[in-house]
Amino acid sequence: GENVEQHPSTLSVQEGDSAVIKCTYSDSASNYFPWYKQELGKRPQLIIDIRSNVGEKKDQRIAVTLNKTAKHFSLHITETQPEDSAVYFCAAAASGGGSNYKLTFGKGTLLTVNP
Amino acid sequence: KAGVTQTPRYLIKTRGQQVTLSCSPISGHRSVSWYQQTPGQGLQFLFEYFSETQRNKGNFPGRFSGRQFSNSRSEMNVSTLELGDSALYLCASSLQGAENTEAFFGQGTRLTVV
Numbered sequence: 769g770e771n772v773e774q775h776p777s778t779l780s781v782q783e784g785d786s787a788v789i790k791c792t793y794s795d796s797a798s799n800y801f802p803w804y805k806q807e808l809g810k811r812p813q814l815i816i817d818i819r820s821n822v823g824e825k826k827d828q829r830i831a832v833t834l835n836k837t838a839k840h841f842s843l844h845i846t847e848t849q850p851e852d853s854a855v856y857f858c859a860a861a862a863s864g865g866g867s868n869y870k871l872t873f874g875k876g877t878l879l880t881v882n883p
Numbered sequence: 884k885a886g887v888t889q890t891p892r893y894l895i896k897t898r899g900q901q902v903t904l905s906c907s908p909i910s911g912h913r914s915v916s917w918y919q920q921t922p923g924q925g926l927q928f929l930f931e932y933f934s935e936t937q938r939n940k941g942n943f944p945g946r947f948s949g950r951q952f953s954n955s956r957s958e959m960n961v962s963t964l965e966l967g968d969s970a971l972y973l974c975a976s977s978l979q980g981a982e983n984t985e986a987f988f989g990q991g992t993r994l995t996v997v
Contacts, residue, residue: 800982811887811973811988812926857926861982869938870916871981875925 770795772860774874781848782882789877791858792840798860801834801841802871807854815856816843819863848881855879885909887976889989896996901962904992908955908976915957916981917949920971920991929972932957933980964996 771794781787793801802817818825818832818841825832829848834841845852855878859871888907896902908915917929928941932951949959955976961968971993975986 802986804988811990813988814985817985863980863982869914869931869933869980869982870928870941871926871986872928873918873926875923 769868770798770860770862770872772858772872772874774858774877776877777875778878778880780880780882783848783850785848787845787848787852787879787881789843789856789858789879790840791842791860791874792838793860793872794839795860795862796839797862800861800863801832802859802861803832803843804857804859804873805854806857806876812857845879848879850881850883853879853881887974887987887989889972889974889992891992892990894992894994896964896994898964898966898996900964901960902964902994903958903960904972904974904994906957906959906974906976906989908957908974909987912976912978912987913955914977914980914984915951915955916975916977916986917957917959918973918975919943920973926973929959931980938980961994966996969994969996 774791799820804812805815806812831844855876858874914933916931918926930940935951946962951957971991973991975988977986978984
């Protein structure tokens, strides 16, 4: 089955710096890669996602890149702010004809943005 | 539009007991997935239901079971509780399936087994 590795497990940055979180996946059939943000005591919320027919996607200060050949994808947050502090989860899924109807998550990255 | 609602929010149970958790998806969503979240393991997939049919099941023992009703509400049941079952149980609803369309999570049910 699919296996998703996520690094680093913790990341501390100064406000205004950039943060990068990396994930690798094992199943070449995976073609949908969402990122979730979970603040302390809150539910996970989707912040950005990418499909395998796209190499990069941006939404304001957040961007995700995908390298299908290497089977890895990354989350980039620029100009970090204290409210970006949270746990971030990457996930992978195979959609369409090869779907197994589930998201496989990485173990999460605790991002701390210091003022 | 109301979000995903999970009840109860907190539960304390004794080893050997059983428990039932409930998840009401967003109106119109037919897919409900369940995940177990623990500090060391992240979110682990339990099962997914779509139109009352279980389409996939994760690597959990048979003590973990679920079902979905015709109104898309879902329940999961854990029998013969063990200490290791203590976790946050999250459900997520989506239009067609979390692998295809955005999954919206509930607040979770915090289960403590003593």
